Amino acid sequence: MKHTEIEVKCRLTPEAIANLFDDLGKSFREGKLVLQQASSFVTLTPCGEVDVEMTASAKKGKFKFEIQLKWRENEPSEEENTPAFVVSCEEPCLEEEEKTEHQQESPEQDEILYRKW
Numbered sequence: 001m002k003h004t005e006i007e008v009k010c011r012l013t014p015e016a017i018a019n020l021f022d023d024l025g026k027s028f029r030e031g032k033l034v035l036q037q038a039s040s041f042v043t044l045t046p047c048g049e050v051d052v053e054m055t056a057s058a059k060k061g062k063f064k065f066e067i068q069l070k071w072r073e074n075e076p077s078e079e080e081n082t083p084a085f086v087v088s089c090e091e092p093c094l095e096e097e098e099k100t101e102h103q104q105e106s107p108e109q110d111e112i113l114y115r116k117w
Contacts, residue, residue: 004042006035048075054085 012020027033033044046069053068086092 004040006037006040006042008035008037045073046071047073 051070055066057064
């Protein structure tokens with residue numbers, strides 16, 4: 001397999017970023033992700049388990065969110081303790097969170113806006 005790489009740097013609106021993540025999700029569900037820029041493209045085939053690294057920071061009015069996904073072809077799945085984390089559009093109330101941590105989540109809670117991993 002030849003080495004092909006495409007790097008994209010751009011500025012997008014939050015709505016466009018949401019659409020980008022929708023497209024990425026669809027590509028992962030279908031098992032084929034194609035990134036194209038002009039006439040160059042890279043086709044990736046997500047398989048097995050994917051290593052995920054996320055970093056979020058906020059400092060003096062500057063915000064940064066990085067996500068990195070890595071996998072190998074034909075790599076066997078390993079059972080690993082994945083640390084619990086939450087991706088949400090709501091900030092937690094830490095006192096409330098400690099109380100409800102042991103309670104079952106409400107079925108009305110929006111799965112997309114507040115999903116525990």
